[in-house]
Amino acid sequence: MTDDLQRLRAGELTGASRLRIAADLDTFPREVFDLADTLEVLDLSGNCLSTLPDDLHRLHRLRVLFASSNRFTELPTALGTCPQLEMVGFKGNRIAHVPAEALPTRLRWLILTDNDLAELPAELGRRPRLQKLMLAGNRLAALPDLRQCQALELLRLAANRFDALPGWLAELPALSWLAVGGNAFNAAVEDAARHGLASDAIDWSALHVGELLGEGASGRIHAGMLGEGAAARPVAIKLFKGEVTSDGWPLTEMAASLAAGTHPRLIPVLGRLQGHPEGTQGLVMARISPHYRTLAGPPSFDSCTRDVYPADLQLTVDVALRIAADVASALAHLHARGLVHGDLYAHNLLWCPDAPAGEATALLGDFGAAAFAPQGALGDALRRMDVRAFGVLLSELCALAEGPAPDDAAALAERCMQPHPAQRPSAPALAAATAAWASR
Template sequence: MPTSAPASSLPNSPLPSAPVTRIKLAEGLNEFPAELYQHADTLEHLDLSDNKLSNLPADFGRFIALKRLFLTNNQFEYIPEVLASCQSLTMVSFKGNKLTEFAENALPEGLEWLILTDNKLSKLPEDFGRYRKLKKLALSGNQLKVLPDSMANCRELGLARLSLNGFEAFPDWLFELPKLAWLALGANPATPVSNHSSIPTEDIANYQLDAELGTGASGTIYLAHHKDSTEPVALKKFKGWLTSDGCPKDELNNALNAGLHPNLIPIVANISGLELPAMVMQLIPTTFQSLGMPPSFATITRDTYKPELTLSRAQIISLARQVSSAMAHLHGEHICHGDLYSHNMLVNEASKLYLGDFGAATALESLPTHQADGFKKLEVRAFGYWLDEMLSRITPEADSDSPEADSNSPTAKSDSPAANSDSQEPKSNDVLITLREQCLMPSVSQRPDFSHISERLHLS
């Protein structure tokens, strides 16, 4: 059976003799290890992140089975064109390199997921539209000012991160891509954002950090309390000026500007006195859990779920009302969330929901009105995907009228190892089915807005 090679396999020890499909090496490598070629026919996942590589060998195309290649945090200044010969390759990451050049025909046309975050790219190749299967694109933290017109042909694109670049304007076609649902444009000259909220600013010296609660992509959250109070709060310290989604400063300002809503985590204070941004939030009880989990290599842009998660139609209606209400509120405040996913939603046994994580949020005030409106409709498609995923969790038991069904919650356990294997959707004329179809319409302009969606759900 194919196995995974340990991270210490090179250069200090020989590679395992059994065929492997997955290898990770972080050994300060300056050159590509030739020993890897003995697995050229079977290797599917190669992670050479955190080394000192700046090139790949001319015969790298020998890795005929390679699907995913991670070269994060290396020294590459250009994308090696030999990668175009790796016809099985669907995912590539050059995050955190020194890229200044992205030549035409540098990557295989079957590419589905491309990560170029935190580089020095000032332009993309004019033939970028050849990547017609691309679903996920991360370009935050570069020096881009324009997108090639051919990129309008990337009609499978579902998620794009363009934050923290030099864009002074965006092309109209970006807001017309039929499958684009998660877009981040913050920290560009075209999308400035300042803190105009009434939430107070407090010095960090006024807070005592009690314990670390968790670390995410953009920062660390601590259990804390104000020096004049015993009430516990959550204090988030950002850990850099760039994340895969965008800029922490913009994340903070958008979260502050979002204001109060029953389904948004309340912000208590903006924190000063630190080199990096920080904020204080209301502490959400531990009875709340994430509704979903982030996408996998297989799902790419779609969230994943625990097999035991089951939902009734009534629960989906309740959750959908809360999500659509929160999104209508954000859009009313001229903010697009950019990351409308179940893994950014916290729910409890009573189906109370909080939408969090403004890391991909974009302020809309400075965008042309038609582009801002189009951006909002892109997020409607994200809601359509989310609703589709919720409907896939319905089972006959969860949707029955029995007292047991009424006690089910979004975090409830099921005896079935795959609770959605017998998924039973509502009838085709059900409001949930109708809304899903409307939200997923290929024509962006024909989708409803969140105010309409919220109204429909509250009437059902």
């Protein structure tokens, strides 16, 4: 914001730890160095920058730097000199080259979504703290060897040019959230799914759009009504923000959402939006009762790959286990339909603690990272990553429970998070193991 820049220049931000400036900058404001002893988070997104100063390391406390939606064609080497920098975000630039020297030694979270990358340096595989790597919407057909990145949990490779994925991905012990849709190796099955989208189309003219219900990285969800008069029904309308989201292409999400079919523990998708006056893509979903609410917020800077739950949230043991049983049932359904979810998180769950017997305590949604699983060992590996994500969720639910969780719940979470994916249970096994929990 311009006011932030003016206040910085007026000396009004002395001691600030966070700073955001969006003022059509084409050069780095030197006044930022006045905060060298306190600044930890710097957001320069939405400017016209193409370079950063060579002495950026003077910001010796800087942990987070965002410079999305600028004009960078190369990841600046100055980043690699910052001693505490661990989160780097350059989404939506024109970056075609990542020098090895640009990668900070403490790198934990790297966002290069929607750029022009065809390759990455081998040095990336020598960042053992790397936990989150977002590369959707580039031109990548290969990855450097990341087997030393044993902490890597979230990886976004959607909307690239992979003919195949490296086999060593299945060996990464912590990888749980992987988006791979929109690549050459699964193009045929995605194309077939897209051809079926026309029959599921809902015209914009049939909708009445209401208030904003929520917003995520890929789109905004509005309340709405479908149809006229007594036949009208309440719906939720998801409008995608752009051609490439942090998880991939909207068309891939739409195809996966519709291919998922119906299941009592999935948020129902009614059809694909067509005829928006501005060409915006979207989905029309059933409107869920307001008694349901999102279980958690998405990960923060500090938590990186872990959801942020309300500080005062406590669950009864029975509710925690019913949520887990509902998710396991939904996941088994998706895997049986040839899909992997890729983003199995509490922030993609709606829950209702007082749901009547037989109805869903939790509903799973958001297919932004979903993909059609390939045949063979790779498809099985992707499914076991979903299972690990379920194990993380189950352990979090047990931690939120007011009383001690049953031993079988803790043991199941541990099995799901085995470092060797082949030792993890399948989704059908999860559904069977948790079925009795649904009626507690």
